[in-house]
Amino acid sequence: MAVSDKSIKLLWSNAAGRCSFPGCNTRLSVEQAADTAPYTLGEMAHIKGKNPGSSRYDDKQKDDERDLYQNLILLCPNHHTEIDKPENEKKYFVEWLIEAKSSHEKWVISMLAVEKVLTIEELKNHIARLLADNHQAWIKYGPNSILALKNPNNELLYGLWTSERLSTIVPNNRAIAKLLIDYRMLFTQSQQSIVSKFLSHAKSYELWVNDDIPYQAVERFPVDFDALIRE
Template structure:
């Protein structure tokens, strides 16, 4: 059994997104915001549930080697917790780690859902102004087009269950996002078109780079929620993304 690491970029994004950028055991944030003296720092570590080596912690010579680096066999941890599970493998069995991972992801979903209820105009203002400040006015001409049902659009884009969970959460708040954007458009008559254009530009840039819609969705969310300091800000960014998913031609219908 090989000990080489071969995580796909999509696997890493799903792992970080589903874990909420936090250690799956102690819930410490593992993506540190930039400071006056340093840039953003990533201190998280990807740990194998079934060991990457047959002779290492939780090693299993019968486990398929080509599945070792799959999302299902990985858990996101801080350095301390990673060391803990590898130093005490009998206390942290594969089944126990799967349960820890599952419970943590459910906790992240719950935090996003609860935070959705607390989103105010302050969070939406910060998120939307940040992404609509560029000069996108003449990038695209938007015409009326026929909307399809959101569930049909989700199915058409073949999202994974993890991304579908995020969409379900974010779509619960799109009415509030729409109300906020509508009010902003009264003050700035080109606001909505500029916002649409921003998303279209970013979407097409990512579509050139990635083939998988999961990866594009997660990259868009990461871009919008950059420097987020709380689940409320992350939930606000998710709701804005889901509103634009519903409103305009990002992710073709």
């Protein structure tokens, strides 16, 4: 059994495309784009070893559990190598890796969180920053980017765009959605429908990225939401 696309995408989006080893947090997508696809199996370490003889192998684990999201941790190449060295197995044991993964994912959430918002202007400023990051990812690596148009059907660029969706756009959309839900009362009654449009877009976009719905089912980004945040 190989790691499914769904497990890969969950791992990358929840880790925001960064190494989960404590204190590392290295961004893994763009730096590797020059010579390999940004998300590869080489970056996804098994918490419980996949094969007999590998580090932390558990013969009681079911075969169909070995490549699931729950048994994977996203790491940079250096830390992937370090945890899998036989001499380090007692240092980087199963429970240690599970805690490292959990702590990193909590860190991702905390990094996207903001202090208490008091005014609509503050809220819009926070959201505008996240939207700008998303737009930059689209401009640089999206299907209509200069790179994509100059290199059609390039698997490397497609991999880079996939990783940008997982490590930048999905986490940012989650952060925007949380802000909108937490501070929805700051918007006027007439603006509520626009807020709802973005929430529906963000939800459907993540479902598509995770292969739960077809692209045709994605609700398009509401341009009136962008105008609302900019006004």
